[in-house]
Amino acid sequence: EVQLMESGGGLVQPGGSLRLSCATSGFTFSSSAMSWVRQAPGEGLEWVSAITAGGGTTYYADSVKGRFIISRDNSKNTVYLQMNSLRVEDTATYYCARVPSFFFDFYSNFDYWGQGTLVTVSS
Amino acid sequence: QSVLTQPPSVSAAPGQKVTISCSGSNSNFGRSYVSWYQQLSGAAPKLLIYENDKRPSGIPDRFSASKSATSATLGITGLQTGDEADYYCGAWNTGLSAGVVFGGGTKLTVL
Numbered sequence: 001e002v003q004l005m006e007s008g009g010g011l012v013q014p015g016g017s018l019r020l021s022c023a024t025s026g027f028t029f030s031s032s033a034m035s036w037v038r039q040a041p042g043e044g045l046e047w048v049s050a051i052t053a054g055g056g057t058t059y060y061a062d063s064v065k066g067r068f069i070i071s072r073d074n075s076k077n078t079v080y081l082q083m084n085s086l087r088v089e090d091t092a093t094y095y096c097a098r099v100p101s102f103f104f105d106f107y108s109n110f111d112y113w114g115q116g117t118l119v120t121v122s123s
Numbered sequence: 124q125s126v127l128t129q130p131p132s133v134s135a136a137p138g139q140k141v142t143i144s145c146s147g148s149n150s151n152f153g154r155s156y157v158s159w160y161q162q163l164s165g166a167a168p169k170l171l172i173y174e175n176d177k178r179p180s181g182i183p184d185r186f187s188a189s190k191s192a193t194s195a196t197l198g199i200t201g202l203q204t205g206d207e208a209d210y211y212c213g214a215w216n217t218g219l220s221a222g223v224v225f226g227g228g229t230k231l232t233v234l
Contacts, residue, residue, distance in 0.1 A: 035223075037168075044228040045160070045168065045211050062220050095167055106215045108223060109158035109173040116167055 002026040002112045004096045009117030012086055016121070020081040022096030022114055029077040030054075033099035035110060036070065036081050038092035038119075048094070049081060053102040064090075086121045093118050127212055127226035134232040139202050143229045145195040145212030155215030157195040159188055162209045162228075171210075172197065199231075207233045 008020040022034070035050035049070040050059045058070050069082040079096060094117050097110035128146045135141040145157065159172040170179055175190040187198045195212055212226040 037225075044209075045162075045213075045225040047213075047223040047225060050222065059222050060220070061222055065220070097168075106155040107174060108215060109156070109170060109213065110160070110168070111170045111173070111179060113167040113169070 002098070004098065004112055004114035006094060006096050006114045006117035009094065009119045011120045011122065013123050014086060014088055014121055016086050017082070017084045018086065018119060020083065020094055020096075020117060020119070022079045022081075024077045024079070024096075024098070027098070027112075029072075030074040031102060033101060033104045033108070034070075034072060034079040035097045035099055035104070035108075036079075037095045037097055037110065037113075038090075039095070039116075040089075040092040043092075046092070050099065050104040050108075051079065052104055057104070059104055083119070086119075088121050091119060091121045126216060126224040127214060129210075129212060129226035129229045131227070132230045132232065134234055135202050136234045137202050137204060140198065140200045141202060141231065142199075143197045143210050143212075143231070145197070145214075145226050147193060147195075147214060147224075152190070152193050152195070152214060157188070157190050157212055157214045159186075159195075159197045160211045160213065161206075162211065164208070168211065202233050204233050207231055 003025045036048040051070045067085045072079040096114040098112040100111045156174040160168040162168045172188040209228045216224040
């Protein structure tokens with residue numbers, strides 16, 4: 001059974017940092033690209049970032065580029081999202097999602113999702 | 124503002140059919156594949172359709188989808204109260220910053 005479990009969310013002040021983790025099991029992690037998608041309270045889905053299976057290429061939404069860093073540890077079956085210079089508008093539930101291919105491209109979709117972790121940016 | 128446009132809401136009675144549209148510009152629809160997600164209240168999104176019209180294992184054939192050059196449509200037949208949820212389309216965006224874009228979501232109410 002494929003499982004994704006996010007952790008690391010919480011309350012942080014504007015300008016602060018937070019690192020999210022997504023531990024996975026039930027599939028060959030090193031063969032799947034991974035992604036983060038967020039959802040602000042009462043709002044729709046917003047794609048945030050993705051990383052290819054080997055970790056060699058990363059992608060970011062314009063709204064987080066230069067502030068967030070995605071990485072992965074294939075020996076630990078875990079993907080991370082380092083979030084720096086956090087803003088109030090980053091407040092959201094952050095979902096980790098699997099991309100069922102090595103690359104992140106035109107064919108990409110998200111076939112398994114975690115339950116999400118809530119990040120609240122507030123003073 | 125989403126690059127992909129969906130109606131905010133649709134409704135229909137149990138047993139009926141409903142369609143949800145997803146309109147986009149050529150930059151993301153022309154070359155990319157569209158996927159659809161269902162999000163029940165308080166739950167994580169779930170993949171319903173991938174690569175325009177393919178259903179993952181376990182998704183009933185009541186759910187179907189199609190795509191044209193600039194729009195995609197999700198269809199749900201034999202509506203059940205359990206289908207009441209938010210539905211999102213997603214597609215690759217070939218703009219300056221490559222990545223995935225989602226529609227704003229459509230709230231389906233089963234009357």
